[in-house]
Amino acid sequence: MKIGFIGCGNMASAMIGGILEKGICSKQEIIVSNRTVEGNERSKKNLGVNVTLDNCQVVRETKTVVLAVKPQFYEEVIAQVKGLITEKHVIISIAPGKTLRWLEEKFGKPVKIVRTMPNTPALVGEGMTGVCANSYVQDIEMAGIKEILGSFGRYEVIPERLMDVVVSVSGSSPAYVFMFIEAMADAAVADGMPRAQAYEFAAQAVMGSAKMVLETGKHPGELKDMVCSPGGTTIEAVRQLEKGGFRSSIIEAMKACVEVGRKM
Template sequence: MNKKIGFIGCGKMAQAIIGGILKSKAVTPGHIIATAKTKETLADVKNRLGIEICFSNKQAAVETDILFLAVKPDLHSAVIDEIKDYIKPGAIIITIAAGISLDYLEKAFGQKIKAIRSMVNTPSLVGGGMSVIAANTLVSAEDLEEVIQIFSSIGRAEVMEEKMLDAIPAISGSSPAYVYMFIEALADGGVKAGLPRKQSYQMAAQAVLGAAKMVLETGKHPAELKDQVCTPGGATIEAVAELEKKGFRAAVLSAMEECYDKTKALSDNNK
């Protein structure tokens, strides 16, 4: 990729994306520039990743072909006001913040821009992320392929219509938190049965990882894979029956509805 990529804000998620880009060799460290508020953050990033750093958001905007707005939602307005007159013609602007719509970006910049709205999750930090992106009409097929290449470097990437993005946090953005709770509960069950805590976490986490890979790599319906584990009259079907009795599915669905409502409210406030 013969493009320069910029990051305004260089927190953990931005660093994960930068690390993925460099690991995939999509560009060299010299083709990435990042800004941050503190000298400590920039020095650390420079030492570990070898990328270009600066304190000037305007400089990052002037130099880059693909510019990530990697700041919190409430900082977008101030950052965009600062850089909107300095972005390169034809630059692709990407937000990774929840609730920042394409329409918001277009209005805030006050000009026609190539805009991408994305939703990423924390497993991106270990290359196991799920990213969903939506683009406005000015983003070409070639532009989109380059953006997909970037997000694929930290896991899987999917392109969807923007109207669907408010539902994404509940299923992939926030859901790692639910899974961590599930892993913790599994480990507690192992400890209750007499297993050491460390090994209980390892076995629970590996079981979840393996089950997820089975869904992704076999293409089979999760219900079919569940049935393969549940032998007639066995222990697993007893456990599944107890989960159903305690409202396991209903609790997950209810949690996702709450998450969606909160995300939708944030999005509505940024239109």
């Protein structure tokens, strides 16, 4: 399998890292395009893959093409390459807000399109990706896409109507989690813990808690109750969080995220 990436920022680099680590492709079977010579030099140095400044070359040399540019550049890039897209190509989108219908309209002809929403934990092999496809994508092709997505984390096939929700619950949510870790570390520092140590304690607590949700299958509320002893320290911390509108703030932030995603 040869794979092409139009754009090679953090998300594309994370995907390529997983693909290489799992042996889905060799470095020689991947080509990426960047807007600048400096970008190509960075991709070549960090990933060891083939590089080009020509988006059309990526399409000519591969049949699986990942559109890994920012959403505002999608229309421009599609206009450049659509004349080279054939019935043998599969296009993978990673942009929020760009629906399958919108993408099909911009290509102006029947094109196999897979819409995905990965997240930055893919950089460490712990990504979460939502995925859906149009009717032109065959089962065998979808199996290959799933193999790619599984190389850098977990994935779930979902109806497209939920893709904007995926943006808020996993695509953007690492930022909320990082803020949470930072806040916990700040509090620990305020109480005398060295900052590097505080980050380690906070980050490990978040990672371990997430693993408990995934591996025990227990409801998060049940797991929370397991930590809250009557009259203890944890329930007092929970009381203060609720007093400050902790859960409501998260819900409202995520709803705002969905609304922005739908307008992109």
